Amino acid sequence: MTALSRARTGNRRSKTLAIALFLAPALALYVVFVLFPIAQAAHFSLYKWNGLTPLTEFIGLKNYQVALGSGGFVNAFGNNLLIVVLSLAIQIPFSLALAVMLNRRFPGRWVFRLLFFLPYVLSEAVTGIVFRLLLQPGAFVDSALTSVGLGSLVQDWLGDPAIVMLTLFVIVSWKYFGFHMILMLAGLQGIPKELEEAALIDGADRRGAFRYVTLPLLGPTIRVSVFLSVIGALQLFDMVWVTTNGGPLNASTTMAIAMFKAGFKSQAMGYGSALAVLLFLVSLVVALAYQRFVLRRDTDGALTTFGG
Amino acid sequence: MSTRWRLAGAVAMISIVAAACGGSSATNAPTTAxxxxxxxxxxxxxxxxxxxxxxxxxxxxxxxxxxxxxxxxxxxxxxxxxxxxxxxxxxxxxxxxxxxxxxxxxxxxxxxxxxxxxxxxxxxxxxxxxxxxxxxxxxxxxxxxxxxxxxxxxxxxxxxxxxxxxxxxxxxxxxGMIGFWYNKDAFSKAGISAPPTTWADFLSDVSKLKASGIAPLAIAGQDKWPSMHLWTYLLLRIGGGDNLSQMIQSKNWNTDACTKAGDQVLALNKLDPYQPGYKSAVYNDEAAAVGNGKAAMELMGQWAPSVQMDQSADKKGLGDKLGWFPFPSVEGGAGAPTDGVGGxxxxxxxxxxxxxxxxxxxxxxxxxxxxxxxxxxxxxxxxxxTESSVKDPNLQAVLAGRGAAKFMQLYLDQATSPAMGQAINDATVALFLGASDPAKACQAITDAAATQ
Missing domain, CATH: 3.40.190.10 (Periplasmic binding protein-like II)
Known part of the structure; x- marks a missing residue:
């Protein structure tokens, strides 16, 4: 071994040491506050446990069996899924359309941008309370509809199990469309004007230029927007809790609400942990799959691919 | 890169929630008030x-x-x-x-x-x-x-x-003891001279109140427990205290009394007696409905007058117009009409x-x-x-009810384990909201007792 290569090895070793040193605090936090709790939850989920007594009643996978059977996890998952689907089908396209409009030059454009973005700044709890008040029977929404002659459309917005999820979707969308709009607006502004102009000069119509030039270039932004929207919908909790408490009759119970109710209301900590693990798995699978398959191009080179 | 952050954030967030649920374990609130x-x-x-x-x-x-x-x-x-x-x-x-x-x-x-x-x-x-x-x-x-x-x-x-x-x-x-708090003016306007003492009278008074243009009874579909107390009283009147204690002990709710109590809830439902928006109402909404004179009655504990006052538009509540009567007896039931639900x-x-x-x-x-x-x-x-130091006439009535009760059932969702209390709340509110039938509700409670 030459002196030079020995020096290089030593260099590499100290570099590894430095990396380890710098990484250790973050790693320790991650282990203590992320990995360990996950393992704990998985452990608790195998017991019938009320959170007070020692862990003695090992019941295997029964909590999972109950959750997936009569326990209502499937119903809760369905409610989350509905929000996911509606968000992708309505909220994201709506935000995109607004972004495209607000990307044009016209006087007072910033006012609209500001107004549309404002709901995002409110906390979910405040949003929930405000809408709860607006949607009471005979309150603002109902009287507004009646006064413009649409009284026949009045519903028991938060009390009818058949429509409560749609009502909540509207509230969620109201709060988050501005955020997605800003994301896409930023994406649009990153696209050089010349490209669209070139397409127009080459004879494309406006629609074609948008479809074949702007939209593909906006791809990365849309994919991130979709990702955030899906993860947000899967973990929906605060706003629903404040607005409906998961009711009526569990019609608006989401996975997170089912978990909270089991753990903190029923004090069935073991069962609640099982729900938490299920929620974790669903989110993990969705997140990883989306990363691997949809965001692949955007994250090229930034993610370890295990040789793939 | 930013998406990776998001993922890490997402994972961390879920696991913290999961940990909060698994690890720190807050004692559940007996949600009653x-x-x-x-x-x-x-x-x-x-x-x-x-x-x-x-x-x-x-x-x-x-x-x-x-x-x-x-x-x-x-x-x-x-x-x-x-x-x-x-x-x-x-x-x-x-x-x-x-x-x-x-x-x-x-x-x-x-x-x-x-x-x-x-x-x-x-x-x-x-x-x-x-x-x-x-x-x-x-x-x-x-x-x-x-x-x-x-x-x-x-x-x-x-x-x-x-x-x-x-x-x-x-x-x-x-x-204290749960009983009906009622609006005396609304009762007299509906032509009811005295509070009902039997369930049959109660139902006919509900119809009279309804006909007079006021919502007869306020409940809270979202908070669940207010209507649960009504069902508990029916259980108590129909099956009797011993029977109810037996059901709590054995965790078997597939009993005659349970389904019969459910039947009476359906009979009440049929009169459409609840205030507008009752399905998504919380307890404060219920109290506001009574305090503002929009509903004629609520079944509630001794704290009802002060909450009604707090929640009413003028912060005054019903004042002298508010009265109290104990839950009426149910014809043919095994329970004594003086038995109470309280806590x-x-x-x-x-x-x-x-x-x-x-x-x-x-x-x-x-x-x-x-x-x-x-x-x-x-x-x-x-x-x-210490009874004589209670001066408020309504509280005196509650106290008299408490004194007369030979059997006092603790609020059901507190008497049982929190898990079962939650199941009882869920099952009974489904009855009141018309989404369940008595047999199903009793089965649901029994199932929950077995699994959690």
Missing amino acids: PTTAASTAASEAPAGSGSEAPSQAGGGAPVTVDWWHITTADPGKSDFQAIADAYTAAHPNVKINITVLENEAFKTKLATSIQAGDVPDLFQSWGGGAMAAQADAGALKDITSDISSWASTINPGALSIYQYNGKQYGVPWDM GNGIAVGKDAPPEALDFLKFFNSVDNGNKLNTDNVGLSTTVG
């Missing part, structure tokens, strides 16, 4: 100071008694402090360490303390299932023999709520409590201190001989 009684109790006079001097016990070794309570509002808070001060003045060796906690914070902190094996000597309790879980965890002290010399000074029905497996783990200081506040005794803690508990429940809590409207004292 006795605490509202304490925190929203109408504030009248400030703390009085005419309390009897506690018995002199001589100077022993210094002792500290830790006491956690949740009476965060005055005059109750300062009353409690004054009682403790009076005791320590007479017992200079005893120091009483009071920790005042907000209700939810109390439950979380208590659960953590119990897990850590460091239980306060005295702490807020509602008795029933949550207390039983604490006893099972070995956190409580069996005080049956310690209090035997003065147990007879406490209302026996209230005292029994703090027993579990024949052992006494705590002592009540407040106990209240008490003090549980932690496993390592010194004798001084029990001596203080005795002092806390003296007639003088009970009178003070009554006159300050902090609660309805459970000490025998």
Whole structure:
């Protein structure tokens, strides 16, 4: 071994040491506050446990069996899924359309941008309370509809199990469309004007230029927007809790609400942990799959691919 | 790169939620509202100071008694402090360490303390299932023999709520009873001269009220427990107290009484008696409906008048127009018409409590201190001989009901384990919202008892 290569090895070793040193605090936090709790939850989920007594009643996978059977996890998952689907089908396209409009030059454009973005700044709890008040029977929404002659459309917005999820979707969308709009607006502004102009000069119509030039270039932004929207919908909790408490009759119970109710209301900590693990798995699978398959191009080179 | 961050964030967030759920384990709230009684109790006079001097016990070794309570509002808070001060003045060796906690914070902190094996000597309790879980965890002290010399000074029905497996783990200081609070004007406008005494009369009065243009009964579909109390009363009237105790013990709810009570709920539902928006209403909405004169009745505990006042538009509530009557008898039912559903506040005794803690508990429940809590409207004292200090006519009616009850059922969602209480709330509200039938509801409760 030459002196030079020995020096290089030593260099590499100290570099590894430095990396380890710098990484250790973050790693320790991650282990203590992320990995360990996950393992704990998985452990608790195998017991019938009320959170007070020692862990003695090992019941295997029964909590999972109950959750997936009569326990209502499937119903809760369905409610989350509905929000996911509606968000992708309505909220994201709506935000995109607004972004495209607000990307044009016209006087007072910033006012609209500001107004549309404002709901995002409110906390979910405040949003929930405000809408709860607006949607009471005979309150603002109902009287507004009646006064413009649409009284026949009045519903028991938060009390009818058949429509409560749609009502909540509207509230969620109201709060988050501005955020997605800003994301896409930023994406649009990153696209050089010349490209669209070139397409127009080459004879494309406006629609074609948008479809074949702007939209593909906006791809990365849309994919991130979709990702955030899906993860947000899967973990929906605060706003629903404040607005409906998961009711009526569990019609608006989401996975997170089912978990909270089991753990903190029923004090069935073991069962609640099982729900938490299920929620974790669903989110993990969705997140990883989306990363691997949809965001692949955007994250090229930034993610370890295990040789793939 | 940013998406990777998001993923890490997402994972971290879920696992924290999961951990919160698995690890830290807050004791569940018995969601019923006795605490509202304490925190929203109408504030009248400030703390009085005419309390009897506690018995002199001589100077022993210094002792500290830790006491956690949740009476965060005055005059109750300062009353409690004054009682403790009076005791320590007479017992200079005893120091009483009071920790005042907000209700939810109390439950979380208590659960953590119990897990850590460091239980306060005295702490807020509602008795029933949550207390039983604490006893099972070995956190409580069996005080049956310690209090035997003065147990007879406490209302026996209230005292029994703090027993579990024949052992006494705590002592009540407040106990009320659920009954119908009604708008006298609305009743007379509907041509009803006296409150109903039978269920059949009740149903026909509901029809009369409905015809007179007012919502007869306010309930809270989202909070569930208000309507659950109505169903409990039907169970109690139809099957009787022993039968209900048996159902709670055996966890088998597939009983005749259960389905019959459900049938009567459906009979009531058929009259469409509830206020607009009842399905998504919370308890405060219910109280507002009655307080604003939009609904004629609600079935609620002794705290109802003050919450109605708080929630009404003019902050005055119904005033003199408000009346109280006990739940009517059900024809052919096995239960006595005087039996009640109630609950209240008490003090549980932690496993390592010194004798001084029990001596203080005795002092806390003296007639003088009970009178003070009554006159300050902090609660309805459970000490025998304090009844005359209750001046409000409606509270006197509640107290008369409590006194007449031979059998007192603790609020069902507190009498059972929290898991079962939740299941009972869920199953009964489904009945009231017309989404279930009696047999299904009874089966759902039985199933929940078996699985959780």
